[in-house]
Amino acid sequence: MSRIPVYEPYLGGNVSAYVNECLTTGWISSRGAFISRFENAFAEFVGASQATSVANGTVALHLALDALGIGAGDEVIVPSFTYIASVNTILQTGATPIYVDSLEETLQVDPRAIRNAITPRTRAVMAVHLYGHPCDMDAISTLCRDNGLLLVEDCAEGFGTRWKGRHVGTFGDVATFSFFGNKTITTGEGGMVLARSADVMDKCRRLKSQGVSPTREYWHDILAYNYRMTNIQAAIGLAQIEMAEEIIKRKQQIATIYRTELSPLPLRTHDPVGDVDHSHWMCSIVVDRLEDRDRLRAHLADDEIETRPFFPLASQMPHCHSDQAFPIGDSVSKRGINLPSYPGLTEGQLDRICSSITRYFEGRQR
Numbered sequence: 001m002s003r004i005p006v007y008e009p010y011l012g013g014n015v016s017a018y019v020n021e022c023l024t025t026g027w028i029s030s031r032g033a034f035i036s037r038f039e040n041a042f043a044e045f046v047g048a049s050q051a052t053s054v055a056n057g058t059v060a061l062h063l064a065l066d067a068l069g070i071g072a073g074d075e076v077i078v079p080s081f082t083y084i085a086s087v088n089t090i091l092q093t094g095a096t097p098i099y100v101d102s103l104e105e106t107l108q109v110d111p112r113a114i115r116n117a118i119t120p121r122t123r124a125v126m127a128v129h130l131y132g133h134p135c136d137m138d139a140i141s142t143l144c145r146d147n148g149l150l151l152v153e154d155c156a157e158g159f160g161t162r163w164k165g166r167h168v169g170t171f172g173d174v175a176t177f178s179f180f181g182n183k184t185i186t187t188g189e190g191g192m193v194l195a196r197s198a199d200v201m202d203k204c205r206r207l208k209s210q211g212v213s214p215t216r217e218y219w220h221d222i223l224a225y226n227y228r229m230t231n232i233q234a235a236i237g238l239a240q241i242e243m244a245e246e247i248i249k250r251k252q253q254i255a256t257i258y259r260t261e262l263s264p265l266p267l268r269t270h271d272p273v274g275d276v277d278h279s280h281w282m283c284s285i286v287v288d289r290l291e292d293r294d295r296l297r298a299h300l301a302d303d304e305i306e307t308r309p310f311f312p313l314a315s316q317m318p319h320c321h322s323d324q325a326f327p328i329g330d331s332v333s334k335r336g337i338n339l340p341s342y343p344g345l346t347e348g349q350l351d352r353i354c355s356s357i358t359r360y361f362e363g364r365q366r
Helices: 016-026 033-046 057-068 083-090 113-115 137-147 200-205 233-243 242-261 290-302 325-336 345-364
Strands: 052-054 074-080 096-100 122-128 148-155 174-178 191-195 266-268 283-287 335-340
Touching: 016 033, 016 233, 033 191, 033 233, 033 242, 052 057, 052 200, 052 233, 057 083, 057 096, 057 148, 057 174, 057 191, 057 200, 074 083, 083 096, 083 122, 096 113, 113 137, 122 137, 137 148, 191 200, 191 233, 242 266, 242 283, 283 290, 283 325, 290 325, 290 345, 325 335
Parallel strands: 074 096, 074 122, 122 148, 148 174
Antiparallel strands: 052 191, 174 191, 266 283, 283 335
16 A cells, blocks of 8 residues: 655646756756746736745745844734744844734634734734635735734745635735745745835845845845745746646645545534635644544554644744743644645545545544
């Protein structure tokens, strides 16, 4: 019985042809035609005016925060239930993360908790579109506008996700995406930054490339970074963009199969709520009883089916610990499982996964 991984990249289409073009032409580093082609294609897909590519999704967030001028003395409101990069990048700027709780149904940050966390030191709100479902961008955008706050969208898991027909990443002052190997579209490693302001976008481009002067060779007049994407990564990304609608459609089909087959069981699937397009970066379940989460994962592992637990709360990590309680985030974090979610899953593999989950609960009842 072959092992079913939790994720595999979908590397069809023009991936090989475009990578081979980089190799045959010698453009393999951070210069080459595929950089701008990928950036332009990405911006067009999500509905942004422009985009700039970077080495990975974490540096995308750091670059965006730095370009906005977030720093010491500032507070940035962020969900406690998120991947650690959301919080680490806030800390790296010298700012203070202010944790808030999430919503049970969508798993996204609670706008009411954001409102209650605003203080005179609040500079920005980070909305994290977790596991492919969008945050409530109407409520969050209104809160930021009414309180004069910057809005940062962490879309690392949100490619193909839309709120009321509008792609995530187009609401914020800045937005960032990740193209790690397990993301909906991938470049191996890689990321993208969007910015509403042309000045902020220009600063992102300077900061990501060692702060080089636009008018003087090898002259660097600001403290900056090397966060550039390579031409080979961009070549893979362009080929992925060409297949994006196909990939997203298949992932949504997989989520529908899980939803249908698992509906009689004591768990819930992570379904779209409201007028949204859920890209289902990860197809997820939340079991009713906390004690079933790890037991079910062990059962699936015995059947050669890989899963992932939901992220533990960032506020529980030693280097950024908070004594605050976040009951909703804590509860779903401890009950959640990411199931195999890649577009290449076959009907037979999906049947095997659903049958294994069903057998677990049937065995528990005996």
